[in-house]
Amino acid sequence: PLLIDELFSDCRKMLSSGICTSTVQLPGKVALVTGANTGIGKETAKELAQRGARVYLACRDVQKGELVAREIQTVTGNEQVLVRKLDLSDTKSIRAFAEGFLTEEKHLHILINNAGVMMCPYSKTADGFEMHIGVNHLGHFLLTHLLLEKLKESAPSRIVNVSSLAHHLGRIHFHNLQGEKFYNASLAYCHSKLANILFTKELARRLKVTAMWHGSLPRLVMRQ
Numbered sequence: 207p208l209l210i211d212e213l214f215s216d217c218r219k220m221l222s223s224g225i226c227t228s229t230v231q232l233p234g235k236v237a238l239v240t241g242a243n244t245g246i247g248k249e250t251a252k253e254l255a256q257r258g259a260r261v262y263l264a265c266r267d268v269q270k271g272e273l274v275a276r277e278i279q280t281v282t283g284n285e286q287v288l289v290r291k292l293d294l295s296d297t298k299s300i301r302a303f304a305e306g307f308l309t310e311e312k313h314l315h316i317l318i319n320n321a322g323v324m325m326c327p328y329s330k331t332a333d334g335f336e337m338h339i340g341v342n343h344l345g346h347f348l349l350t351h352l353l354l355e356k357l358k359e360s361a362p363s364r365i366v367n368v369s370s371l372a373h374h375l376g377r378i379h380f381h382n383l384q385g386e387k388f389y390n391a392s393l394a395y396c397h398s399k400l401a402n403i404l405f406t407k408e409l410a411r412r413l414k415v416t417a418m419w420h421g422s423l424p425r426l427v428m429r430q
Contacts, residue, residue: 241321294345304352342398376400
């Protein structure tokens with residue numbers, strides 16, 4: 207059993223490209239995490255709060271988000287954990303969120319585009335996009351665009367786009383972006399994760415900033 211446990215531990219470390227050993231503290235920094243009410247987003251938000259940042263949980267389900275926010279506040283002792291509604295499947299919600307955030311905050315130092323859907327039955331967003339490409343890529347694309355000037359003003363700042371090793375199986379089928387000609391839920395997810403990678407690389411090129419990679423997490427770092 208011990209050997210098996212060690213094997214699984216080694217596999218986990220390999221797939222996650224190691225464990226973060228940084229002890230950097232973030233007092234005075236403002237961070238925004240999409241899909242922060244569960245999974246990777248929740249743990250990320252908790253870690254940011256633990257390090258002293260003012261953390262916004264951008265969630266479609268505000269009620270669940272509030273429960274998580276209170277949990278994080280209790281665990282970390284950081285009261286600056288806030289919940290705001292964001293539905294990445296609806297561009298009206300994205301624009302409303304961005305407008306409210308920009309009115310509320312003077313700075314944004316960390317944007318973590320984490321929220322996503324995975325292998326769901328064929329469906330479309332409020333704007334008619336296939337759900338995977340619409341939420342995982344286009345929703346975050348628009349959100350980043352709307353917050354980009356604030357990130358520039360707050361430099362040094364960074365954008366983290368959460369992708370997946372599944373991007374290796376992705377292809378951008380421009381003749382079938384909305385999956386109307388053929389659709390496979392697993393491949394649709396892979397395509398959207400590839401879009402995350404391509405978006406990160408092109409954004410880094412246009413901004414002339416540093417693009418770094420940690421496992422499947424591409425990051426952009428903007429410096430003054």
